[in-house]
Amino acid sequence: MSRSPINTVADYASLDDVALAGLAQAGEREAFRHIMQRCNQRLFRIARGVTGDDAEAEDVVQASYARAFEKLHGFRGDASLATWMTRIVLNEAYGRLRQRRPTVPVEAIEVAQLDGGRVVPFPSRYGNEDPAAGAARAQIRGLIEHAVDALPEDFRVVFVLREIEQCSVEETARTLELKPETVKTRLHRARRLLRSALQDSVAASLGDAFPFLGARCERMTEAVLARLGRLR
The missing domain is CATH 1.10.10.10 (Winged helix-like DNA-binding domain superfamily/Winged helix DNA-binding domain)
Structure with missing residues (x-):
């Protein structure tokens, strides 16, 4: 039996993280968009908390989404998508920080x-x-x-x-x-x-603090989708 396409925001909003990740992995562009809109603010705040810079935090989050898309097949729902993505963002941000400057314990x-x-x-x-x-x-x-x-x-x-x-x-x-x-x-x-x-x-x-909503959220979401050109 063929699966009916999901093409409304309300449908995506009702999905749990595992189902949403599965649709994104299968190439559904709107599913990945909804993942980003669900996680954007937390991830930006975390990235900015590490880097201390708005522009670099945005770049960290975009790079992390690209990495996450490659790893979606490994998401099992043991933690929420936001928590799973936070680890990827932290790894990316700390990696850049190590290259940029020494740290004080x-x-x-x-x-x-x-x-x-x-x-x-x-x-x-x-x-x-x-x-x-x-x-x-x-x-x-x-x-x-x-x-x-x-x-x-x-x-x-x-x-x-x-x-x-x-x-x-x-x-x-x-x-x-x-x-x-x-x-x-x-x-x-x-x-x-x-x-x-x-x-x-x-x-x-x-x-x-550190708002990441509205036009700014939409701009970064579109930038990531363009970066992940293989999503249909």
């Missing part, structure tokens, strides 16, 4: 930090905010992005996954191949490093 940074001090309690979801705070969110977001950029790389990636992408400790540990205790320690250090630049009142803007 995170253990040395951790030892250098003084104990004590108030940890900024960043909430994970928007709460009830007054109108003045809402009107200032765009400016606050810029402050947050600048402060996050200044974090040591290993702390920054943990912070992006836990506080901005809202990943659990377990998922973050699995993605970064760390112990859960290490994730908790690095998040604690990251929060403490941010406390001098940020106040509790800016925390509600974390979910808006």
